[in-house]
Amino acid sequence: MTNNPTNTDNSAPARVPTGSCLGIVQQAIKELGLIHEAYHRSYGYGLRNQLLALFQCASRGNVPGPLATYRGWERAGRHVMRGQKALVLCVPITKQTSDDAIDEDDAPRVFVYRSRCFVLSQTDGEPYEPLDVPAWSEEIALQHLGVKRVSFDHPDGNVQGYATDDGSIATNPVAGLPHKTLFHELAHIILNHAKDKTIPRSVQEVEAEGVALFCCEALGLDGAVYARGYPQRCLGKEALTEQMAQRIITTVHRILSAGRQEDTS
Numbered sequence: 001m002t003n004n005p006t007n008t009d010n011s012a013p014a015r016v017p018t019g020s021c022l023g024i025v026q027q028a029i030k031e032l033g034l035i036h037e038a039y040h041r042s043y044g045y046g047l048r049n050q051l052l053a054l055f056q057c058a059s060r061g062n063v064p065g066p067l068a069t070y071r072g073w074e075r076a077g078r079h080v081m082r083g084q085k086a087l088v089l090c091v092p093i094t095k096q097t098s099d100d101a102i103d104e105d106d107a108p109r110v111f112v113y114r115s116r117c118f119v120l121s122q123t124d125g126e127p128y129e130p131l132d133v134p135a136w137s138e139e140i141a142l143q144h145l146g147v148k149r150v151s152f153d154h155p156d157g158n159v160q161g162y163a164t165d166d167g168s169i170a171t172n173p174v175a176g177l178p179h180k181t182l183f184h185e186l187a188h189i190i191l192n193h194a195k196d197k198t199i200p201r202s203v204q205e206v207e208a209e210g211v212a213l214f215c216c217e218a219l220g221l222d223g224a225v226y227a228r229g230y231p232q233r234c235l236g237k238e239a240l241t242e243q244m245a246q247r248i249i250t251t252v253h254r255i256l257s258a259g260r261q262e263d264t265s
Contacts, residue, residue: 066157141259
C-alpha cells in the first residue's frame, strides 16, 4: 500500500537490458497464487466510526490505529492492557420481533452507541523483530536505502503496511507476513510510485508484490504463494510489460544488495 511515498535519496534503479526480464517474471507469477486471510480478517469500520474513534483517542491520549473488540485482539495474538477503557462506537442492534416469519437478515435494526472496541495502542503483544537472516539484514538495508520505520497508525486493521511521503514505512503489528509487507513497501518507495501519477494503482501493486515475491524466494522465506495472488488478480486489467518486469527485477537487486550481510567466516 502507498501513502504518498517518496524516493528521498533513492533514485530509480538502473534499467536491465530490454527483453531479459519479462519471461522471468511471467514464469514466477503464473504458479499457484493465494490471497492471505490477513487482508480480510478485521471488521471494516465505517468512516464515521473511524472519526469517532479518532476523537476519543485524541481526548484520551491514545495513538490512533486499527480497531478490534477485546476478543478480536485476542484472536490476533494481542491482549488489551489492564485499565484501558473501550471506545464508544455506533453499532447495529437487531430488534426483537414476535413475527417468527421474518428472516433474521430482514429483521429491523437500530443503531446505538456502545463501548465496544479498543485501538491498537491500548493493546500489548510481541514487539516487531526486524528481519535478520544469514544472507540479509533489514536494519542494514533500511540504513543503506535511507528508509525509516515508523509506528503503524492506519485505522484499517486489514492494511498490512504503508509507505509515507517522507520515505518511511510502517508494518501492521499483526500483519500476516511482515517480511513480505516489508519488501512490498520498500518497493513502493524505491519505485517512487506516488510521484509518477501516470502509473495506475493496479500496476503499482503488481510491481510491489512482484518485488516481494522475488525477495521472499531469493531469501528462502515463506509467503511467495501469497505474493502471487494479487498480481494474478490485477493482471486481468493490466498486461505485464517488459518495462514493469525490468522495474521489478532491478528493485529486487537493489533491496537484496542493500541488506547483504558481511561474510565474517
